[in-house]
Amino acid sequence: MxxxxxxxxxxxxxxxxxxxxxxxxxxxxxxxxxxxxxxxxxxxxxxxxxxxxxxxxxxxxxxxxxxxxxxxxxxxxxxxxxxxxxxxxxxxxxxxxxxxxxxxxxxxxxxxxxxxxxxxxxxxxxxxxxxxxxxxxxxxxxxxxxxxxxxxxxxxxxxxxxGGIEIDIKDYEIENVNEYIGDSTETKSEPITKPGLQKLNGAQALSYSRIRSVGNGSYERSERQSRVLNEVAENLVKxxxxxxxxxxxxxxxxxxxxxxxxxxxxxxxxxxxxxxxxxxxxxxxxxxxxxxxxxxxxxxxxxxxxxxxxxxxxxxxxxxxxxxxxxDYDLIARENVFAKYRSDEKRYNSLYGIKPEEYLDTGKKLNDKDIQRTNTVDKAAEAETAKKEEARKIAEAEAARKEEARRAEEAATRKAAEDAAAKKAAEDAATRKAAEDAAAKKAAEEAAKPKPQ
Incomplete structure (x- = not known):
């Protein structure tokens, strides 16, 4: 996963x-x-x-x-x-x-x-x-x-x-499967001679499920075991x-x-x-x-x-x-854990006089490889941190831009409202002035008419 x-x-x-x-x-x-x-x-x-x-x-x-x-x-x-x-x-x-x-x-x-x-x-x-x-x-x-x-x-x-199960044998698995037959099974069996989908008997299937020194080691081995279990289940149903x-x-x-x-x-x-x-x-x-x-x-x-x-x-x-x-994984925390593993191993080997090559011939090479791998993780973690920081800055800039736009829009809305109010007030004042002028004119006209004798 x-x-x-x-x-x-x-x-x-x-x-x-x-x-x-x-x-x-x-x-x-x-x-x-x-x-x-x-x-x-x-x-x-x-x-x-x-x-x-x-x-x-x-x-x-x-x-x-x-x-x-x-x-x-x-x-x-x-x-x-x-x-x-x-x-x-x-x-x-x-x-x-x-x-x-x-x-x-x-x-x-x-x-x-x-x-x-x-x-x-x-x-x-x-x-x-x-x-x-x-x-x-x-x-x-x-x-x-x-x-x-x-x-x-x-x-x-x-x-x-x-009656056996059908398994797709890869070409790089054949040698290892055949080595296990007889050595780690109850019975001897004919060896597997070719890759591809084929029916395996009990000894062959058990050998297939137990090989581990090819492919992705233990991880691929677990997949083989699940495949055998599933095939057995399929056949039991039938x-x-x-x-x-x-x-x-x-x-x-x-x-x-x-x-x-x-x-x-x-x-x-x-x-x-x-x-x-x-x-x-x-x-x-x-x-x-x-x-x-x-x-x-x-x-x-x-x-x-x-x-x-x-x-x-x-x-x-x-x-x-x-x-x-x-x-979601914390790669920095992971590196801290593995740094402690390396430190503990160094102290342990020194305390007990252990030489890696004595308990594993390729130990030094593999340790160097693992250190290189964790150093790669270091760089990946640093790159990820820089990437997140850059993303944070971009997000902050975008947020500031949106806030500025929002404020400008609010100011424009207020200005438009104020202008509309001022225009309406001017129109109302003009209407009142016109009404007052009309009333004054009418009053003047009335006053100018001759009075009855």
Whole structure:
């Protein structure tokens, strides 16, 4: 949304699927197999400890708006703690009758409670869904207490069950997709040999959704994952409903949630009641409010962000139904944030004797590139400030000109009114004088007449 945002109307049936394959599994599994099935296979009761920050009440809540954290895990099982491969916030907005999906880049650098600076996806590996919820809550000032975990390894069997999906493969993606097949999938598969629109099986589709070292890095990777999710949803709409039980059963093996069964059904019913469903997407961080993926301290490849402005974008999108506008961003504030990042990194490297080239071979080059990028932002900000100042002066001059014209017009109007009044007074005086002269003449004539004897 650099304002990246997609908005489209979709059928109720498709929307119930698109919101998340995981939520679909929850709803279908509960309906088809019953409450006890859901509890035994999908539902995870809340832990006794309150993992959400004790300051959670400071985060905004709006009645009618529900947020659910969707976590794509790259662990081979749901119980294996691994880094989250995909992080999204699904927002059910009953006030505006729409569903929103916010993707959070997994390499975003944040403070993880008790662990300090880490990539945001490390929170899931360090403390599971509850620590990830707390981390996101603290970083972006939004309360999260509901989650759904989806194990991506299960997507292979789901995609194979629906007969595969059609994806337009770019020529620069082929090599990377083939490298992932087998290494990060459950099964081996034939490699992709040509670009273009083609049907992918489960292993190929999963590999496609996970590549990240081509194109625009993590940002384009999120777009691939959304494309796969949408294609799966499209195919689920078209298949014979008699296949749903088997698919739901497969999904249930790869889904965990702390959403209570009846609440999951309530969410599904709420979506179903929406008159015309709108599906919106946001990406956090915003491109203009983040750095390129870059080596930082000893953290490896990370995305540095302006937390305050990104938090505002996220909260405005979810709670105020406001779309981001790059023209509203404070580039000077952004530069101050990144100047502090550079200062902190310099001090950190000096204190711990870290040489950038030792934790990232191209670290110095990338740091120089990022500094050059922020210097470009400096110049852009200065140019923007000068442009605004020039516009202000022009506006002031125009306002002064209009005020002068208004006063001249008022003076002319007053002069015309005064002239008209003077003319009328002169005409009235002349009329009175003529009347007086006529009366005097008549009186003289009367006086001159001979008097009767």
């Amino acid at each position: 650099n304002g990246k945002k997609d908005k489209k109307s979709i059928s109720k049936k498709k929307m119930a699927i698109i919101i998340s394959l995981s939520v679909l599994a929850i709803i279908i599994a509960t309906v088809l197999f019953g409450y006890q099935y859901f509890k035994s296979k999908i539902y995870v009761p809340p832990s006794d400890t309150n993992s959400i920050s004790t300051e959670e009440n400071k985060y905004k809540e709006v009645e009618g708006i529900t947020n659910v954290l969707l976590i794509g895990s790259d662990g081979r099982t749901l119980d294996e703690l691994s880094r989250s491969d995909s992080i999204m916030i699904a927002t059910l907005d009953n006030n505006n009758k729409e569903v929103k999906l916010t993707s959070i880049q997994r390499d975003t650098l944040v403070d993880v409670p008790e662990y300090g600076e880490q990539k945001i996806n490390a929170a899931f590996a360090l403390g599971g869904a509850e620590l990830l919820m707390e981390t996101i809550s603290d970083a972006f000032e939004i309360k999260l207490d509901k989650y759904v975990i989806v194990n991506f390894w299960g997507f292979e069997s789901i995609i194979d069950a629906i 298949i014979n409903p008699l296949k749903y039980p088997g698919i739901a059963d497969k999904l249930s093996e790869h889904v965990k949630t702390n959403i209570e069964p009846l609440m999951a059904l309530n969410y599904g019913y709420t979506i179903y009641k929406f008159p015309e469903l709108k599906f919106e997407q946001l990406q956090i961080p915003q491109v203009e409010l983040s750095s390129e993926e870059n080596g930082y301290k000893d953290k490896g490849w990370v995305i540095l962000i302006d937390k305050e402005q990104n938090a505002k974008v996220l909260n405005d999108f979810i709670f105020e139904n406001k779309l981001p506008n790059a023209e």
